[in-house]
Amino acid sequence: MTTIDATTAPGRPGGTDTTPVLQARGLVKTYGRVVGLDGVDLELHRGEVLAIIGDNGAGKSTLIKCLTGAEIPDQGEILLDGKPVHFKRPQDARTAGIETVYQTLAVAPSLDVAANLFLGREVRRKGPLGSVLRITDRAGMRERARQELRELGISTLQDVTVPVENLSGGQRQAVAVARAAAFGSKVVVLDEPTAALGVRESGQVLELVRTLRDRGVPVIIISHNMPHVFDIADRIHVQRLGRRAATITPKSHTMTEAVAIMTGAAEA
Amino acid sequence: MSTSTLPASASAHDPAAEFLDRRTPLERARGVLHRYPALSPAIVLVISVVVFGFLNDRFWAPGNLSLITQQVAVVGTLAVAQTLVILTAGIDLSVGATMVLASMVMAQVTTTAGASPVVALLLGLVVGLAAGGLNGLLVTRLKLPPFIATLGTLNVYLAITLLYSHGATVRGGDMPAAMTWTGTTFPVLGVRVSTGVVLMLAAYVLVAFVLSRTAWGTHVYAVGDDRDAARLSGISVNRVLLSVYLAAGAILALAAWLQIGRANAASPNVGVDMNLDSITAVVIGGTSLFGGRGTVWGTLLGALIVGVFRNGLSLAGLDVLYQTLAVGVLVIVAVSLDQWIRKVRK
Numbered sequence: 313m314t315t316i317d318a319t320t321a322p323g324r325p326g327g328t329d330t331t332p333v334l335q336a337r338g339l340v341k342t343y344g345r346v347v348g349l350d351g352v353d354l355e356l357h358r359g360e361v362l363a364i365i366g367d368n369g370a371g372k373s374t375l376i377k378c379l380t381g382a383e384i385p386d387q388g389e390i391l392l393d394g395k396p397v398h399f400k401r402p403q404d405a406r407t408a409g410i411e412t413v414y415q416t417l418a419v420a421p422s423l424d425v426a427a428n429l430f431l432g433r434e435v436r437r438k439g440p441l442g443s444v445l446r447i448t449d450r451a452g453m454r455e456r457a458r459q460e461l462r463e464l465g466i467s468t469l470q471d472v473t474v475p476v477e478n479l480s481g482g483q484r485q486a487v488a489v490a491r492a493a494a495f496g497s498k499v500v501v502l503d504e505p506t507a508a509l510g511v512r513e514s515g516q517v518l519e520l521v522r523t524l525r526d527r528g529v530p531v532i533i534i535s536h537n538m539p540h541v542f543d544i545a546d547r548i549h550v551q552r553l554g555r556r557a558a559t560i561t562p563k564s565h566t567m568t569e570a571v572a573i574m575t576g577a578a579e580a
Numbered sequence: 581m582s583t584s585t586l587p588a589s590a591s592a593h594d595p596a597a598e599f600l601d602r603r604t605p606l607e608r609a610r611g612v613l614h615r616y617p618a619l620s621p622a623i624v625l626v627i628s629v630v631v632f633g634f635l636n637d638r639f640w641a642p643g644n645l646s647l648i649t650q651q652v653a654v655v656g657t658l659a660v661a662q663t664l665v666i667l668t669a670g671i672d673l674s675v676g677a678t679m680v681l682a683s684m685v686m687a688q689v690t691t692t693a694g695a696s697p698v699v700a701l702l703l704g705l706v707v708g709l710a711a712g713g714l715n716g717l718l719v720t721r722l723k724l725p726p727f728i729a730t731l732g733t734l735n736v737y738l739a740i741t742l743l744y745s746h747g748a749t750v751r752g753g754d755m756p757a758a759m760t761w762t763g764t765t766f767p768v769l770g771v772r773v774s775t776g777v778v779l780m781l782a783a784y785v786l787v788a789f790v791l792s793r794t795a796w797g798t799h800v801y802a803v804g805d806d807r808d809a810a811r812l813s814g815i816s817v818n819r820v821l822l823s824v825y826l827a828a829g830a831i832l833a834l835a836a837w838l839q840i841g842r843a844n845a846a847s848p849n850v851g852v853d854m855n856l857d858s859i860t861a862v863v864i865g866g867t868s869l870f871g872g873r874g875t876v877w878g879t880l881l882g883a884l885i886v887g888v889f890r891n892g893l894s895l896a897g898l899d900v901l902y903q904t905l906a907v908g909v910l911v912i913v914a915v916s917l918d919q920w921i922r923k924v925r926k
Contacts, residue, residue: 432814
């Protein structure tokens with residue numbers, strides 16, 4: 313069950329260019345006596361990469377979970393294209409056009425690249441073969457997978473029939489990002505996309521993020537890696553003690569200053 | 581799942597890969613076996629058929645080959661259901677008991693209640709679906725490990741069978757002919773083929789088709805492969821699991837019909853221990869007990885291997901205990917091979 317109506321369905325632009333694509337106002341989330349979020353605001357604008365940084369326990373993950381339907385906030389509201397949405401489960405957010413790449417990757421190792429790209433969203437054959445016999449359009453899905461990988465410039469993944477378990481960490485990450493890119497019509501959220509990767513593979517993933525942004529899809533990226541954040545982000549949301557401590561840009565602040573705000577050593 | 585003939589290694593697409601591929605021949609063989617789980621049982625079956633043929637001339641006789649297929653039909657059908665469950669990283673210990681319960685209900689309603697064969701078969705299907713559905717609910721709602729859930733239902737279904745039947749066997753001659761139709765044979769190129777074997781093969785074709793060509797099949801593999809990944813991809817894991825146990829129950833009802841034809845009777849005491857035989861067939865067929873890897877065709881090969889070994893050793897004049905010994909060794913070798921093959925995964 314989703315609470316999204318036709319006016320906010322993916323693909324139909326709503327609001328004006330100045331309306332944030334995704335906006336959170338006063339989000340509160342508590343776990344018993346532990347306060348995860350203490351009134352967080354967040355805005356994500358069209359065509360930008362917004363990084364979320366913060367120390368452990370600052371509420372980064374909780375914030376992301378609320379935005380992607382994995383958690384339901386106790387208070388506050390979330391607006392997609394200026395219209396309030398209420399996600400009850402991750403599937404609701406996906407239906408609304410918000411795709412998440414989880415830190416755990418969420419790929420099925422023994423399935424091939426194309427099957428993973430379309431996992432849970434398989435396309436059926438046209439005509440009675442699909443509607444009656446429910447046969448999936450494997451050739452069509454493979455072709456679309458190839459096309460998607462090509463458009464994202466992922467040259468290391470040409471054979472979409474290879475099982476994901478035979479891929480390197482960076483290639484698996486590329487599959488996960490490509491899946492989000494293929495279906496994330498409004499927002500793509502990446503949780504620590506470079507945490508498990510080497511230098512070269514991290515570079516490739518960051519390049520993918522830029523490609524996504526250039527295609528007009530805004531990206532939220534959580535990362536502990538300051539050089540990566542300052543390399544890729546247009547704006548940086550600094551989370552501290554369950555609140556937004558500041559929103560800065562790589563131009564306005566240095567990495568040292570960002571860390572100081574993050575740890576409470578300096579005011580924004 | 582994949583019909584591609586491309587090599588298993590992703591690095592093979594790099595033009596320089598053939599120079600960089602420093603894997604030993606053994607590791608390459610492992611890569612191929614990993615990609616095609618049904619390959620190792622196919623090799624074992626071919627070798628065993630050739631060897632047993634040399635040991636005894638009568639092994640190759642059309643009559644003997646026909647006998648092997650008939651002996652395999654019931655366990656082979658149970659093993660289809662077992663494969664579905666094991667692909668989801670589960671196990672069903674109650675397949676034999678469910679089949680016996682369904683066969684007793686089918687047989688008794690035709691004799692005591694005078695029900696028509698169609699009604700009897702439909703009732704058998706209902707029993708199979710109910711038994712499978714209960715297993716599925718225990719696994720998805722009570723979150724019981726499948727081993728424990730079906731260990732419990734194994735005993736429950738067995739007790740219900742004995743209470744219902746009062747331990748009495750229903751003879752084939754007392755039932756309408758349609759109930760034992762699965763045991764009848766017809767000639768194909770000089771070999772007598774039983775109707776039951778044809779029905780078993782139909783079950784394999786149907787399940788193989790559904791597993792490889794529908795989204796449901798992909799989801800069955802995904803759930804067994806990585807449950808969290810399946811859930812995060814928007815797959816309703818519990819719904820897939822429940823549907824797998826229900827499908828298994830329906831297949832077990834078919835097995836019950838085959839068993840009545842094969843034995844020309846419905847007996848509450850025959851077939852309960854076939855649960856272990858079905859797991860044996862699945863495991864020898866290269867399906868991983870850890871889920872997400874394997875095919876029903878491998879299972880068919882596994883069931884045939886067990887049938888060929890039992891028949892061949894018997895023709896070679898060895899005591900029946902050696903058959904049991906051989907099957908035990910086969911299982912241990914098959915699972916060891918699977919563990920080794922799975923090391924390809926990083």
